[in-house]
Amino acid sequence: MQALARAALFLTAGFAATAVVAQNIPAQPVRTVEVKPGIAVLYGVGGNVGVAYGDDGTLLVDDQFAPMVPGLQDAVAELGASPARFVVNTHWHWDHAAGNALFGAAGATILAHESVRDRIAAGGSVMGIVSEPGVPEALPVVTYQQSVTLHLNGDSLDVMYVGGGHTDGDSVVFWREANVAHLGDMFMYEHGWPVIDVESGGNVLTFLAGLDFAIERLNDDTIVIPGHGELASKADVIAFRDMIAAGTHNIAALKEQGLTLEEAVAAKPVEGLSPGNVYVQDDAFVEAVWMSL
Ligand SMILES: [Zn+2]
Numbered sequence: 525m526q527a528l529a530r531a532a533l534f535l536t537a538g539f540a541a542t543a544v545v546a547q548n549i550p551a552q553p554v555r556t557v558e559v560k561p562g563i564a565v566l567y568g569v570g571g572n573v574g575v576a577y578g579d580d581g582t583l584l585v586d587d588q589f590a591p592m593v594p595g596l597q598d599a600v601a602e603l604g605a606s607p608a609r610f611v612v613n614t615h616w617h618w619d620h621a622a623g624n625a626l627f628g629a630a631g632a633t634i635l636a637h638e639s640v641r642d643r644i645a646a647g648g649s650v651m652g653i654v655s656e657p658g659v660p661e662a663l664p665v666v667t668y669q670q671s672v673t674l675h676l677n678g679d680s681l682d683v684m685y686v687g688g689g690h691t692d693g694d695s696v697v698f699w700r701e702a703n704v705a706h707l708g709d710m711f712m713y714e715h716g717w718p719v720i721d722v723e724s725g726g727n728v729l730t731f732l733a734g735l736d737f738a739i740e741r742l743n744d745d746t747i748v749i750p751g752h753g754e755l756a757s758k759a760d761v762i763a764f765r766d767m768i769a770a771g772t773h774n775i776a777a778l779k780e781q782g783l784t785l786e787e788a789v790a791a792k793p794v795e796g797l798s799p800g801n802v803y804v805q806d807d808a809f810v811e812a813v814w815m816s817l
Pocket of ligand 1: 615617620690709719
């Protein structure tokens with residue numbers, strides 16, 4: 525995560541004469557947190573990796589990027605879990621899905637919303653970091669339009685498309701029995717404003733609708749794995765949704781008044797609403813919302 529923030533800072537500071545390619549970002553050690561029996565989360569560089577494991581095999585939710593894969597594989601083995609049998613991509617971004625080529629080559633079946641397959645195949649740039657077009661092993665083998673359920677290790681995992689928001693292909697994963705959810709980048713905890721990747725079909729209005737969809741399926745005991753950040757709760761997701769809704773309300777009011785984007789940014793309509801921004805500062809959030817409306 526820190527390396528990712530450093531890479532983003534490096535780029536925004538304008539020192540990069542050539543684009544940084546995701547696969548050249550160095551690995552960091554993996555930290556494992558056990559969530560419940562048979563469920564863990566792996567923290568490294570990029571999105572949080574959910575692990576579901578047991579007698580039926582191991583499923584990963586997201587897989588970071590190639591230099592991180594050996595460390596992730598070691599962390600899975602240290603849990604006593606078998607090598608990944610399934611990988612779910614919550615969305616196509618390189619810090620969540622660019623481990624696919626190595627996990628796919630090692631025999632994992634990759635699942636994702638159909639738009640994720642198209643975007644991985646095409647490649648592209650996210651926050652200035654380039655993903656090269658995906659090799660065949662990196663492409664999801666199983667795609668869906670709405671949802672798919674995996675019955676594994678005594679639980680049922682619902683992988684559900686939320687209608688997009690962060691991109692146009694966002695899925696979340698619910699463990700029915702364990703009452704755990706992985707929300708991908710539809711939820712970042714203690715990271716401030718979300719990334720709304722308008723170029724990948726993201727939109728703040730679908731983001732809010734997608735969060736409502738997810739929140740309906742959580743309860744006060746649900747353990748929530750965010751795309752970035754430590755474990756959280758339903759109340760944390762609601763606070764995140766409310767923060768985005770408040771900011772969007774203020775920005776929409778300026779747009780209705782007929783301001784230009786430049787004038788709206790200068791008016792600081794979201795100042796003070798989002799403490800502790802990591803990836804997206806106030807002005808960039810205003811811009812992303814403006815383009816969404
Ligand atoms: Zn993302």
